[in-house]
Amino acid sequence: MSDNQLTDHFTSQAAANMAQADGSMDFFPEATGYGQLPADAQGRKTILVTNDDGYQAAGIRSLVESLRGLARIVVCAPDSPRSGFAASFTCTQPVTLRRISADNDVIVYACSGTPVDCIKLALHRLFSEVQPDLIVSGINHGGNDSICIMYSGTMGAVLEGCVVGIPSVGYSLLDHRASADFSAAVAYTRSITESLLQRPMPQGVALNVNIPAGPTIEGVRVCRQANGYWEKEFHYLKGDENASEAVFQVTGQYFNREPEATDTDRYWLEHNYVSIVPVGVDYTHREHFATFKYLEK
Numbered sequence: 001m002s003d004n005q006l007t008d009h010f011t012s013q014a015a016a017n018m019a020q021a022d023g024s025m026d027f028f029p030e031a032t033g034y035g036q037l038p039a040d041a042q043g044r045k046t047i048l049v050t051n052d053d054g055y056q057a058a059g060i061r062s063l064v065e066s067l068r069g070l071a072r073i074v075v076c077a078p079d080s081p082r083s084g085f086a087a088s089f090t091c092t093q094p095v096t097l098r099r100i101s102a103d104n105d106v107i108v109y110a111c112s113g114t115p116v117d118c119i120k121l122a123l124h125r126l127f128s129e130v131q132p133d134l135i136v137s138g139i140n141h142g143g144n145d146s147i148c149i150m151y152s153g154t155m156g157a158v159l160e161g162c163v164v165g166i167p168s169v170g171y172s173l174l175d176h177r178a179s180a181d182f183s184a185a186v187a188y189t190r191s192i193t194e195s196l197l198q199r200p201m202p203q204g205v206a207l208n209v210n211i212p213a214g215p216t217i218e219g220v221r222v223c224r225q226a227n228g229y230w231e232k233e234f235h236y237l238k239g240d241e242n243a244s245e246a247v248f249q250v251t252g253q254y255f256n257r258e259p260e261a262t263d264t265d266r267y268w269l270e271h272n273y274v275s276i277v278p279v280g281v282d283y284t285h286r287e288h289f290a291t292f293k294y295l296e297k
Contacts, residue, residue, distance in 0.1 A: 052153025066186035135161035138171030
């Protein structure tokens with residue numbers, strides 16, 4: 001789609017939305033079944049589950065099994081892996097939503113979009129009448145500690161829940177392998193989730209939970225995000241970008257700016273503790289208002 005076509009597309013979409021809002025034209029009629037998930041007939045709470053590795057990933061299957069019995073579980077997850085999509089959502093093409101399976105405890109939907117699409121669409125289509133009590137994302141294949149939260153599709157979905165005021169938590173295991181062993185992690189996903197269902201979370205706050213790989217975990221610590229970044233992020237494969245084109249693979253290594261700090265997620269994960277970092281969507285550095293007053297006119 002060209003820039004002009006894209007502009008025309010969004011102009012037409014905006015006009016259609018305005019027309020629908022004032023009742024002059026029904027551009028987007030809702031299909032039968034809109035808001036098809038009312039409050040649970042058994043009076044149970046509802047957990048909306050997603051991830052960025054796809055609904056068939058071992059991590060989300062382990063998570064769902066760990067949560068059985070705590071609430072009614074509705075899974076709305078990507079139909080294939082969407083790692084690294086962060087807070088991106090689909091705005092240039094339609095997305096699909098397909099029910100995969102359902103039993104008394106778990107309903108599973110697959111979405112063709114990003115993790116944020118999954119949350120947005122589920123809340124619009126499945127929970128238009130009653131919102132879920134909790135949004136849970138994961139268990140991610142790979143850690144999302146420190147700066148990784150900025151790139152994470154797992155945490156993008158969590159922060160989308162935070163934006164609309166729904167308690168949200170993301171779980172990640174420090175093992176990127178498709179065959180990762182989640183057996184030690186699930187005790188913590190269940191325990192933490194059960195506690196969050198019983199005790200209200202503050203508005204504007206979500207949780208980023210990372211779990212060490214391996215059978216022995218020492219405990220849980222609430223801590224802050226480590227100050228670090230990724231460097232040497234691309235590995236050269238072939239070609240010449242100055243002659244025609246070159247090919248690269250995303251890779252990289254993490255650099256910790258504060259390796260001596262003992263109150264960060266990196267520190268506690270390295271000491272085999274589960275890290276819990278409270279996070280939010282307000283990026284404002286209020287302490288620096290005075291610093292930049294000189295820019296005011």
